Amino acid sequence: MGSAPASTSPSPAKATIPMIDLSAFLSAEDSTAEQRLQAAQALVSACREIGFVYIANHGVPQAEVERAFALSKAFYDLPAEQKMKAPHPPGWSVHRGYSWPGLEKVSSALSGVDDEGLVASLREVQDYKVDGTADEIQKESYEIGSESNPGQPNVWLPDEILPGWRESMTAFYWTCFHAGKRILRALALGIGLDEDALLKFHSGHYNQLRLLHYPPIPAGAIEDGKFARMPAHTDWSTVTFLFQDDCGGLQVEDPKRMGQFIDVEPIPGTVVMNVGDLLMRWSNDYLRSTMHRVRLPPLQDRFSGDEKMTRARYSIPYFLTTDPDLLIECLRVDEHHPPKYEPITQRDYAAMRARVQY
Numbered sequence: 409m410g411s412a413p414a415s416t417s418p419s420p421a422k423a424t425i426p427m428i429d430l431s432a433f434l435s436a437e438d439s440t441a442e443q444r445l446q447a448a449q450a451l452v453s454a455c456r457e458i459g460f461v462y463i464a465n466h467g468v469p470q471a472e473v474e475r476a477f478a479l480s481k482a483f484y485d486l487p488a489e490q491k492m493k494a495p496h497p498p499g500w501s502v503h504r505g506y507s508w509p510g511l512e513k514v515s516s517a518l519s520g521v522d523d524e525g526l527v528a529s530l531r532e533v534q535d536y537k538v539d540g541t542a543d544e545i546q547k548e549s550y551e552i553g554s555e556s557n558p559g560q561p562n563v564w565l566p567d568e569i570l571p572g573w574r575e576s577m578t579a580f581y582w583t584c585f586h587a588g589k590r591i592l593r594a595l596a597l598g599i600g601l602d603e604d605a606l607l608k609f610h611s612g613h614y615n616q617l618r619l620l621h622y623p624p625i626p627a628g629a630i631e632d633g634k635f636a637r638m639p640a641h642t643d644w645s646t647v648t649f650l651f652q653d654d655c656g657g658l659q660v661e662d663p664k665r666m667g668q669f670i671d672v673e674p675i676p677g678t679v680v681m682n683v684g685d686l687l688m689r690w691s692n693d694y695l696r697s698t699m700h701r702v703r704l705p706p707l708q709d710r711f712s713g714d715e716k717m718t719r720a721r722y723s724i725p726y727f728l729t730t731d732p733d734l735l736i737e738c739l740r741v742d743e744h745h746p747p748k749y750e751p752i753t754q755r756d757y758a759a760m761r762a763r764v765q766y
């Protein structure tokens with residue numbers, strides 16, 4: 409009678425994204441060294457296994473997160489000609505201001521570890537670009553940096569269009585860096601370095617706050633997951649953290665089952681953090697920078713209305729990056745772990761990566 413035979417070669421269990429509580433790093437006075445070390449080691453172990461974590465008690469007040477989403481929506485609700493008053497400059501060297509749908513070419517070309525991976529990633533970019541419905545699925549983004557980063561001048565709207573918007577977003581940029589400092593401290597401690605070993609190379613002026621908007625997509629434009637809201641890629645940063653709305657669609661490649669992706673469901677009050685390529689290289693591949701992408705919302709609430717539109721999605725990533733003149737030399741090198749990469753400055757590394765983006 410009926411029960412299915414047990415599989416003889418079970419596939420590895422699907423990975424899950426761990427939740428790390430960083431409250432021990434919120435206030436040094438209220439926590440013991442042991443509590444900090446435990447949290448730090450849990451964070452690093454997740455960054456080694458999957459490269460993505462949820463962080464609870466990250467230190468960015470929820471009210472500020474909600475306000476940032478409201479401000480992002482206010483920007484994207486503007487008519488196109490007003491958004492175009494803060495245009496992303498042409499070329500790859502400055503990454504600030506508003507990128508209209510279709511401008512950015514997400515390419516993970518340089519992160520391809522072998523030819524097959526490279527070809528697959530380029531093909532995904534191509535599909536994304538050439539299909540006739542591409543305009544309807546492409547995202548809009550707006551990049552903001554420190555006001556004291558002369559190489560990357562911010563591009564703002566005239567203040568009268570959204571009064572106070574510039575000040576509020578600048579304040580949010582620094583609130584995020586404040587939280588980022590704790591993450592960098594925890595990572596260093598968990599790796600077994602001095603607590604400021606990573607943070608001391610981050611003045612905060614080279615980070616990037618990105619406001620993303622994925623417009624609604626009509627059902628008719630969707631074919632079997634062929635299109636991505638954002639194709640699979642890795643980030644270039646030291647670490648990225650990401651606030652997402654409740655739409656869903658972010659997915660991460662499962663390191664135990666390469667080529668398969670797992671959902672990073674929105675969990676209110678948490679931030680999603682991931683390791684970037686820079687930190688993977690810096691850590692001599694001790695930590696993992698993982699492919700991720702944005703697909704459509706989960707099936708159960710994918711479409712609404714007579715036109716069967718998907719929901720819009722808003723997300724806010726924050727990319728932490730070192731100061732540009734830092735020579736990135738592999739950490740954690742010993743006789744059993746020779747350096748896998750040549751030293752390179754962050755400036756040269758970023759230029760190398762940016763050239764393939766635009």
Ligand SMILES: O=C(O)CCC(=O)C(=O)O
Nearest residue numbers: 620643652658702723725
């Ligand atoms: O929108 C998202 O959830 C992901 C964004 C992302 O991966 C990126 O901007 O690098």
Ligand SMILES: [Fe+2]
Nearest residue numbers: 641642643700
């Ligand atoms: Fe990303």
